[in-house]
Amino acid sequence: MRNFIILVITIPLLTAFLLPLLKIFSKKLSNFCIGLNLILINIISFFLYKSILENGNIIYSVGASAPSITAPSGFPIRIILTANALSSFLAMFFTIIASLTFFYSLNTLKEYANLDKFYILYLLLLVGILGFLFVGDFFTLFVFYEISSISTAGLIVFLRNKENFKSTFHYLSIFSIGSLFLLLGIGLLYSQYGFLNMAIISQKIQLSFLDKIALSFIGSALLLKVGVFPFYFWKIEAYKVSPISAIILSILSSLSAIYVMFKIVFYIFGLNIPFIIALTLLSALSILFGNLLALAQKNLKKIIAYLAISELGYIILGISSGFLMQNSKFEFNAIKGGLFHIINDALDIGTLSLIIGVILYIAKIKNSLSYNSVSLQQNEIRGLAHKYPLLSISFLLVILALSGLPPLNGFASKIIIYESIFHLNPALTIIGVLGSILTLAVLIKIFALIFLGAPNRDYQPAPKIAMVVIFIFLSFMILIGLFPMQFTNYFINPSVKALISKPGYKNNIHLQQDNQEQNHSIIHLTLHSKQRYFNYI
Amino acid sequence: MSIVYQPKILLLLFSLIFFIIYLFYLTGEKKYKKDTVQTIAYFSGKTPYQNIKLQNVYWGFFKNFEKLYLFLSKIQRENTNDYVFMFIIWLTFILLTICLI
Numbered sequence: 166m167r168n169f170i171i172l173v174i175t176i177p178l179l180t181a182f183l184l185p186l187l188k189i190f191s192k193k194l195s196n197f198c199i200g201l202n203l204i205l206i207n208i209i210s211f212f213l214y215k216s217i218l219e220n221g222n223i224i225y226s227v228g229a230s231a232p233s234i235t236a237p238s239g240f241p242i243r244i245i246l247t248a249n250a251l252s253s254f255l256a257m258f259f260t261i262i263a264s265l266t267f268f269y270s271l272n273t274l275k276e277y278a279n280l281d282k283f284y285i286l287y288l289l290l291l292v293g294i295l296g297f298l299f300v301g302d303f304f305t306l307f308v309f310y311e312i313s314s315i316s317t318a319g320l321i322v323f324l325r326n327k328e329n330f331k332s333t334f335h336y337l338s339i340f341s342i343g344s345l346f347l348l349l350g351i352g353l354l355y356s357q358y359g360f361l362n363m364a365i366i367s368q369k370i371q372l373s374f375l376d377k378i379a380l381s382f383i384g385s386a387l388l389l390k391v392g393v394f395p396f397y398f399w400k401i402e403a404y405k406v407s408p409i410s411a412i413i414l415s416i417l418s419s420l421s422a423i424y425v426m427f428k429i430v431f432y433i434f435g436l437n438i439p440f441i442i443a444l445t446l447l448s449a450l451s452i453l454f455g456n457l458l459a460l461a462q463k464n465l466k467k468i469i470a471y472l473a474i475s476e477l478g479y480i481i482l483g484i485s486s487g488f489l490m491q492n493s494k495f496e497f498n499a500i501k502g503g504l505f506h507i508i509n510d511a512l513d514i515g516t517l518s519l520i521i522g523v524i525l526y527i528a529k530i531k532n533s534l535s536y537n538s539v540s541l542q543q544n545e546i547r548g549l550a551h552k553y554p555l556l557s558i559s560f561l562l563v564i565l566a567l568s569g570l571p572p573l574n575g576f577a578s579k580i581i582i583y584e585s586i587f588h589l590n591p592a593l594t595i596i597g598v599l600g601s602i603l604t605l606a607v608l609i610k611i612f613a614l615i616f617l618g619a620p621n622r623d624y625q626p627a628p629k630i631a632m633v634v635i636f637i638f639l640s641f642m643i644l645i646g647l648f649p650m651q652f653t654n655y656f657i658n659p660s661v662k663a664l665i666s667k668p669g670y671k672n673n674i675h676l677q678q679d680n681q682e683q684n685h686s687i688i689h690l691t692l693h694s695k696q697r698y699f700n701y702i
Numbered sequence: 703m704s705i706v707y708q709p710k711i712l713l714l715l716f717s718l719i720f721f722i723i724y725l726f727y728l729t730g731e732k733k734y735k736k737d738t739v740q741t742i743a744y745f746s747g748k749t750p751y752q753n754i755k756l757q758n759v760y761w762g763f764f765k766n767f768e769k770l771y772l773f774l775s776k777i778q779r780e781n782t783n784d785y786v787f788m789f790i791i792w793l794t795f796i797l798l799t800i801c802l803i
Contacts, residue, residue: 346793381793395792442799
């Protein structure tokens with residue numbers, strides 16, 4: 166079971182590099198292999214989650230003689246992966262979403278060339294997302310940050326228009342700066358403590374001035390990855406030109422970055438209150454400005470981007486408010502609301518994106534530029550409710566879910582967030598409710614413009630597999646909305662406990678101490694290794 | 703959540719409301735003439751403007767927040783230098799918050 170953690174990452178990674186070979190034989194064979202690979206990692210991530218619930222956290226040390234040996238030998242850097250109830254649950258959920266999105270894209274992107282390259286990048290981005298969830302040391306964190314950034318850049322440029330190249334340039338420019346600051350932050354920690362293992366640094370950290378600078382650098386780089394206000398610019402540039410499936414994976418990438426950010430802030434820097442206050446402020450601004458800007462947009466994909474920013478604001482608001490109310494009875498609920506909203510955000514924004522993808526497909530908007538920038542102002546698409554009643558009902562359900570209206574999943578998580586953050590500051594609840602009202606206003610306008618009125622042109626039939634994927638997403642939303650207590654009890658509560666306690670790290674240290682006994686002294690070993698390393702240099 | 707929010711009861715309530723609406727719908731006039739004045743909504747008083755488009759439904763809202771929207775459009779000019787500059791500015795804000803508070 167311990168090996169599952171590495172299998173979840175290596176299987177899509179190896180498949181991504183096998184795809185060019187498979188394409189030589191047959192295009193269908195390569196698609197079949199991707200589907201099989203995604204189903205396989207779904208099964209593995211399910212068993213990984215089940216194993217963690219039964220036996221506790223898992224630590225995997227890559228390249229060691231045994232997976233539990235986390236002490237470096239020889240070269241003082243070791244790739245360490247850790248999994249707890251939260252990270253394994255998110256991995257299981259994200260692989261389900263990524264698999265469904267793959268089947269959706271098979272149906273909607275079939276007319277585009279170079280799809281094999283698209284799927285290579287798609288799998289690499291999935292590797293980056295899953296790797297982010299399981300990182301146990303800063304070196305691996307930086308590697309997965311880079312993998313996800315570069316593969317996202319490749320997905321943005323996929324359609325190969327002028328707009329795509331321009332957006333990719335913006336994206337790469339911003340993320341090269343972000344990566345640089347992440348590396349600087351990691352370097353500052355390494356220079357002080359001589360370790361990259363998060364567990365060891367969490368034990369040794371002194372919260373010196375340099376540590377605080379490192380936290381701000383690492384935190385800002387991760388906030389850039391999350392894409393909340395005011396680090397959201399890349400998101401607008403990327404989403405407006407990317408295919409829908411790439412947008413959904415990018416949303417998952419942002420959600421995994423939220424997990425890593427809180428893991429670092431809470432486990433390693435021992436809950437830095439000023440940083441958490443700054444996060445709460447930025448999340449409230451995200452909710453407000455995300456919705457205000459979405460209201461003024463005419464491009465459908467930009468609207469997805471701004472609504473995603475606002476929903477990320479709710480997640481961070483819930484979790485950071487929970488940390489601010491530490492040791493009070495509302496801490497658990499606020500964090501629960503935030504983590505619950507990660508799932509609901511992925512489902513709601515994901516379904517909205519899928520529906521918009523189908524709208525663009527059925528309206529035959531194939532020439533690249535208009536595919537990217539359908540304008541509501543020009544009234545290009547109208548009266549879809551007459552011909553596509555199921556799509557209209559699906560869109561109405563998404564409106565209910567995203568606006569936090571009962572009885573759908575968005576309400577279930579937002580009500581927990583509102584109730585909890587009210588005890589921190591009632592103004593935050595007001596901002597949250599205001600944000601939901603603005604989301605409703607944005608989506609109602611889109612619905613009225615696209616679905617109501619008389620049809621103004623011919624539309625092609627809706628892609629069947631894509632519609633099935635939308636219904637699966639909707640059924641998840643309805644089920645979670647109708648049975649929120651059961652869902653939170655089975656899936657979210659163990660995740661909250663995993664986030665607010667530090668068993669993974671204690672366990673990690675414990676295992677290293679076992680190792681210490683076996684090897685006489687871990688510190689001696691490490692120092693010896695370092696000495697050897699520096700002598701080598 | 704357990705006391706106030708009971709989604710299954712709420713769903714039953716919604717179903718009941720929809721059923722009542724359906725009953726009202728059944729009592730409607732079935733012999734109306736299509737494509738005549740009977741199907742046009744009646745507005746009392748002054749005739750509403752016909753040239754106002756649905757896209758402009760939030761015109762008053764945008765007019766009130768014109769200055770805010772002008773500011774927001776200025777910082778989103780699709781210019782890489784602006785984006786990098788904003789990143790550095792907010793990184794500095796976070797750095798100062800962490801180091802000085």
